[in-house]
Amino acid sequence: MKIHVQSRSGKPLGTLTLPNDADVPALKAAYAKQTPSMYVDRQRFYLPAVGGAKPVALGDRATLAAAGVADGGTVVFKDLGPQISWKAVFVLEYLGPLLIFPAFLLGQRAIYGRVTPPGSVAAEHQVALALAWALHYAKREFETLCVHRFSHATMPLGNLAKNCGYYWGFAAAVAYFAMHPLYTPASDAAYISGLVTFYFMEAGNMWCHFKLRALRPAGSTVRRIPMGGPFSYVSCPNYTCEIGAWVAFNVACPTVWGWAFAACGAAQMAVWAAGKHRNYRKEFDGKDGRPLYPRSRKALIPFIW
Amino acid sequence: MARGRLARAYLLLYNAAACALWAAAAARLATAPGGLGGAYAAAAPPIRAAQTLALAEIVHAAVGLGGGSPPLVAVQVLGRNLVLFGVLGALPAVAATRVAGALLAVWTAVEVVRYPYYLGGLVGVVPGALTWARYSAFLPLYPAGMAAEVGCYVAALPAIDAGGLYRVALPNAANFAFDFGTFVRAALPLYLYFGPALYVHMLRQRRRKLAA
Numbered sequence A: 001m002k003i004h005v006q007s008r009s010g011k012p013l014g015t016l017t018l019p020n021d022a023d024v025p026a027l028k029a030a031y032a033k034q035t036p037s038m039y040v041d042r043q044r045f046y047l048p049a050v051g052g053a054k055p056v057a058l059g060d061r062a063t064l065a066a067a068g069v070a071d072g073g074t075v076v077f078k079d080l081g082p083q084i085s086w087k088a089v090f091v092l093e094y095l096g097p098l099l100i101f102p103a104f105l106l107g108q109r110a111i112y113g114r115v116t117p118p119g120s121v122a123a124e125h126q127v128a129l130a131l132a133w134a135l136h137y138a139k140r141e142f143e144t145l146c147v148h149r150f151s152h153a154t155m156p157l158g159n160l161a162k163n164c165g166y167y168w169g170f171a172a173a174v175a176y177f178a179m180h181p182l183y184t185p186a187s188d189a190a191y192i193s194g195l196v197t198f199y200f201m202e203a204g205n206m207w208c209h210f211k212l213r214a215l216r217p218a219g220s221t222v223r224r225i226p227m228g229g230p231f232s233y234v235s236c237p238n239y240t241c242e243i244g245a246w247v248a249f250n251v252a253c254p255t256v257w258g259w260a261f262a263a264c265g266a267a268q269m270a271v272w273a274a275g276k277h278r279n280y281r282k283e284f285d286g287k288d289g290r291p292l293y294p295r296s297r298k299a300l301i302p303f304i305w
Numbered sequence B: 001m002a003r004g005r006l007a008r009a010y011l012l013l014y015n016a017a018a019c020a021l022w023a024a025a026a027a028r029l030a031t032a033p034g035g036l037g038g039a040y041a042a043a044a045p046p047i048r049a050a051q052t053l054a055l056a057e058i059v060h061a062a063v064g065l066g067g068g069s070p071p072l073v074a075v076q077v078l079g080r081n082l083v084l085f086g087v088l089g090a091l092p093a094v095a096a097t098r099v100a101g102a103l104l105a106v107w108t109a110v111e112v113v114r115y116p117y118y119l120g121g122l123v124g125v126v127p128g129a130l131t132w133a134r135y136s137a138f139l140p141l142y143p144a145g146m147a148a149e150v151g152c153y154v155a156a157l158p159a160i161d162a163g164g165l166y167r168v169a170l171p172n173a174a175n176f177a178f179d180f181g182t183f184v185r186a187a188l189p190l191y192l193y194f195g196p197a198l199y200v201h202m203l204r205q206r207r208r209k210l211a212a
């Protein structure tokens, strides 16, 4: 069949000849062949907008016919801009926090002009807290490189600066005060219970990530219903654990900037959890042989939300 | 925009109150003993009341009652209130300077046109001259206001540093420190960027509104 491609402003961008049962990835491949600068990951296609309605994006799973594009039909092309590998973004954005905390601790004399009194409670806490923070990001680097099976290969290049700014900026703000020679340590009870809970939550988070890995055969983008353990209660227990870990860290290491970082992360993960939860329930609706998503499961907070 | 009758009645009341307060400010400014240097002492009460009331405009923008993007309205209202309450309210010597008086005069000149324009829009009578004034007065007033605002901060910096205004020093249990003087020095260059950007935005609006 023949498909006309046009830009969002209606400019014709060529006509592609495709097999009748072609799907969206085949359309993208054909367009990349016609216009090599627009590699597949840069492309997104929409159905032409009718009236003032929002244009509908074509998902990768649908065939063109099923999505409503007939022979001689038109699709709208959007250039997503230059792309960078998802993995590269993660590796770089986590590298900052991984190095920043130890740098503030080891560089105290250069940064603050003095060091925390050796042998003090504060000095002892600071070593353990810098280690906890760095281990968190070392774990994330490991998971990015060896555990996660991402379904998207790339993201827009502009995200790199945004993500790095967020993670590096917060890490520097928290580290500046947490590693300060005038740092006021938490009480023993808060420090110990906070750190223990932090590592417990980290372990839970990692367990979830291995569980998600096992759901997806290598090289595929299959999505299944996660089962067992904390997944029985919430759709995104990895986020629940991540938020728990940051709350615990702030109990052990009280700083205003640390709480602000935890709040921003929690807000972001709440938005994502709501979206994932909705998608799970929509995708696994129990019809036409599809499994039914467990109805009692919540999004992020067991039994509540 | 379709609005409920209650929302319309509320906006009428709100804008009428703002008109009255800024008119009172204008009257007090015109008769202020001591000229610009005495402006704050004379006109601060109605201006402080009006700017407290203006906090509601952030809520209006957020719930879609008034026009404007919520973050932009918030920056404008809170930016003004920081100078008004945070600097002039805290440092009487700075409030008595001519640049502080100029700032209040510029704000008042802007608002005695803007709120009647809104009020007129609500009751459906906007004289052409009012529309013209609303979208022309800013041409000189906006840069003048910006300059006066920066001038107030610059005039206040020595006192902010010497008195440690709003300073939070380590050590404390929240492990937090803040230095208002440093904050001001870091924020002032933002005026150079956002000032012209906003001016261009308003010029574009002016062209659209006055063409209609």
Ligand SMILES: NC(=O)c1ccc[n+]([C@@H]2O[C@H](COP(=O)([O-])OP(=O)(O)OC[C@H]3O[C@@H](n4cnc5c(N)ncnc54)[C@H](OP(=O)(O)O)[C@@H]3O)[C@@H](O)[C@H]2O)c1
Pocket: A148, A149, A150, A151, A152, A205, A209, A212, A213, A215, A216, A222, A223, A224, A225, A226, A236, A238, A239, A242, A264, A265, A266, A268, A269, A272
């Ligand atoms: N501000 C913060 O501190 C912050 C914010 C966000 C995340 N994080 C941390 O980073 C971790 C990873 O974040 P994320 O948003 O990428 O987590 P995620 O979406 O839950 O996914 C982790 C991995 O599992 C895959 N996956 C998810 N659900 C699946 C399913 N039903 N079947 C098969 N595979 C599935 C994902 O693939 P897809 O590529 O298909 O999604 C992804 O590769 C979080 O768990 C958290 O620890 C921290």
